[in-house]
Amino acid sequence: MIRAVSMISNEQPDWQKNPESVWVDVLSPTPEEIDELKRVFTLNPLALEDALTEGQWSRFEYYREHAFLVYRTLKTNGKCNDDTERVSLFWYPETDTLVTLRLREVGYLNEVWQTFEPVTHGIEERVIYNLLSRGADNFFDFTDALKEETDTLEESMFQHQNSQNLIKQVFHYKHLIMTARRLVSSARESVAAFSRHSSLIGEETNRNTTEELALYLRDIVDLLSRTYESLDSSREVLTSVLDVNLTVQSNKMNEVMKTLTTVSTIFLPLTFLAGVWGMNFEHMPELKWPLGYVFAWLSFLVLGVGLAWYFRKRGWW
Known part of the structure; x- marks a missing residue:
């Protein structure tokens, strides 16, 4: 499925004839739709291959044709699990054009699409920032849910609870933290690289909005860094819970x-x-x-x- 919206007006754009100042969103594209995209936009073949490959982690590349970002985050549900979402961004700063490609539904992208309001020049930078920031918020929702779970484990540690069940829960959450840390680290490094290249693009094109995007991206990098530290803290808490539980069991023995x-x-x-x-x-x-x-x-x-x-x-x- 392909849908498009104009960056500067409320009119429905004809992106096949005029692929400028538009945001094109692609969901689970068919081979025919991919051919149509390749006909209208200059897509780097390596970037397109990565966007269509399952299991890709977050990464950023600046190709001659466009900037390319794979952004993989946890799912929008506020629950403590390892379900993930992934969106690939093809950004053409010279033409104010953004193409997003995803193989499955991405909750926060749909939210940004529904609240999108066309304005003047440079709207795609704001769209990019909104997409990345909402994806980072999903990590924060995960850490909040994880903190509640670890607090519950700490409270139940001294209660009459089956020790085997407690140990199973601890290792389950440690596995989730390991997965989330890899996702956060990959996303942080990718967004940081995007921020550096955005600054260079702004200097080359004299675009203040692009330089402003670099500042916003650094804010997202800081948010992801704090999330990473929070996950490390939760991992240490779980390790302490496991150690104290073993000590309690040893004392009982x-x-x-x-x-x-x-x-x-x-x-x-x-x-x-x-x-x-x-x-x-x-x-x-x-x-x-x-x-x-x-x-x-x-x-x-x-x-x-x-x-x-x-x-x-x-x-x-």
Whole structure:
């Protein structure tokens, strides 16, 4: 599907005849639509190949024909998952023309399209900034959702929760953070390269709007850098949660072992006495004593209670 909007008027543009001052958006193009784009616009073949290839990460290249940016972000849903969105931008600064190509729906692009208002010269720079900034906002939504999840894990760490489930959740979120960090790092480097080349384009063409775009892009780079740092912070929190959980489990195991050791120690002398009095020798003393059985049980009780009291007093139990 191909749709176009004029950069400078509310009239429907005929982009096939006059491919200037327009924004052309392409969604899941067919081979025929790709041929039509190639007929109207000068598309670098390497850039077009990257735009049509699944799984491309963010990257920027400045070709002789146009500037090219692949911008890959997390999906617009505010949830803590690894679904991604990707849009490829072909920018022709000399003709105020922007072509966006995507293989699947991109939520924030549709929002920018619906709120688009044609103005005077240089609107494509604002469109580019809006697209990139909203994509960066998706990363922030992810980090906010992740922070809530890590806070929940911290609170549940000392509650009666299955340790195995907690460990599974920690490693699940660590995997998400690893994926998000790669996306943020790739997007940050690409936008930073775009910003540097935008400054050069502004100097070559004497366009203040292009130089202004470079400033806006640096603001997005700063936003992505802060997102990257926030992801690092969340990763450290998850590592701390995992370490503390292991410490808590180790302490619980130590308490259990202490209890078992104490009980075993108490029964050790009792077992010794029961073994001595249980020997079947003919001339053992106290065999014919009427109170021998009662004396044996009293000895067991006094010895057991005495050891338990002593261990409790020393803090061993």
